Amino acid sequence: MLRLEKLTKTYKTGDQALKAVELEVPEGQVLALIGPSGAGKSTLIRCINRLVEPSSGKVYLGDVELTGLSSGGLRKERRRMGMIFQEYALVERLSVMENVLSGRLGYVSFWRSFLRKYPQSDVDEAYRLLDRVGLLAMADKRADELSGGQRQRVGICRALIQDPALLLVDEPTASLDPKTSRQIMRLVCELCKERGLAAIINIHDVALAQMFVQRVIGLRAGAVEFDGPPDALTPDVLTTIYGAEDWEATIDKVDEDDDDTPEAAE
Numbered sequence: 293m294l295r296l297e298k299l300t301k302t303y304k305t306g307d308q309a310l311k312a313v314e315l316e317v318p319e320g321q322v323l324a325l326i327g328p329s330g331a332g333k334s335t336l337i338r339c340i341n342r343l344v345e346p347s348s349g350k351v352y353l354g355d356v357e358l359t360g361l362s363s364g365g366l367r368k369e370r371r372r373m374g375m376i377f378q379e380y381a382l383v384e385r386l387s388v389m390e391n392v393l394s395g396r397l398g399y400v401s402f403w404r405s406f407l408r409k410y411p412q413s414d415v416d417e418a419y420r421l422l423d424r425v426g427l428l429a430m431a432d433k434r435a436d437e438l439s440g441g442q443r444q445r446v447g448i449c450r451a452l453i454q455d456p457a458l459l460l461v462d463e464p465t466a467s468l469d470p471k472t473s474r475q476i477m478r479l480v481c482e483l484c485k486e487r488g489l490a491a492i493i494n495i496h497d498v499a500l501a502q503m504f505v506q507r508v509i510g511l512r513a514g515a516v517e518f519d520g521p522p523d524a525l526t527p528d529v530l531t532t533i534y535g536a537e538d539w540e541a542t543i544d545k546v547d548e549d550d551d552d553t554p555e556a557a558e
């Protein structure tokens with residue numbers, strides 16, 4: 293459902309962040325994007341929905357070539373791609389409900405969005421989503437009254453109310469403590485499964501990625517260095533992606549935590 297062909301990004305500074313990346317993501321697949329700082333993970337996620345303009349190559353979402361779209365066409369296609377950010381990107385002074393509903397802005401008319409009048413069906417869906425993520429009682433609170441984990445749940449609802457086919461998730465747990473990080477990763481993965489949604493999750497924590505996803509892509513210096521299941525991430529592979537390090541500790545951590553695997557959670 294998503295296909296990248298020779299996707300390349302060279303910033304004006306001369307930094308070549310992506311080097312002819314080829315990637316195909318089938319419907320409903322959740323994958324983690326790992327790699328050292330500067331490998332190009334954020335750039336890759338942002339080139340897919342063209343928040344960053346690729347230098348060359350093609351991005352297809354289903355049959356639509358996103359890289360060939362005008363701004364009007366792109367606006368329409370962006371509805372099919374929900375984005376979740378590290379820093380949540382909520383409007384602090386607005387309520388939880390209003391933040392969730394802002395995910396519908398791509399669908400409602402200019403005047404409706406200007407007056408912030410959303411159809412009742414959108415409001416109903418927002419309540420359903422807030423209930424699903426355990427925030428129903430918080431609907432009227434201001435966003436700046438929430439904890440980091442609660443904010444990220446609002447960010448997740450805002451992405452889902454778009455009714456996307458693909459979630460682009462950029463370091464969703466980087467600002468959270470380890471337990472909340474695990475809860476958020478579990479929630480994102482469960483929601484993708486419930487809704488048949490594909491997702492690309494840029495994540496620094498290799499152990500966390502291994503716990504929850506079916507496929508891992510390892511980026512290094514703008515190129516795909518690894519593409520496989522989480523259990524194929526051996527110390528040798530991690531050294532190829534990240535450079536030399538004591539990886540046994542990371543892998544042992546996953547083994548200890550194995551009652552947190554999606555299978556065990558079901």
Ligand SMILES: Nc1ncnc2c1ncn2[C@@H]1O[C@H](COP(=O)(O)OP(=O)(O)OP(=O)(O)O)[C@@H](O)[C@H]1O
Binds near residue numbers: 329332336
């Ligand atoms: N706006 C920009 N202008 C110029 N160079 C940039 C810009 N954004 C990123 N880069 C460069 O592109 C390369 C890839 O950066 P990117 O942020 O995509 O990596 P990353 O893997 O997401 O890193 P991190 O894990 O630290 O967030 C780096 O060399 C970075 O310096």
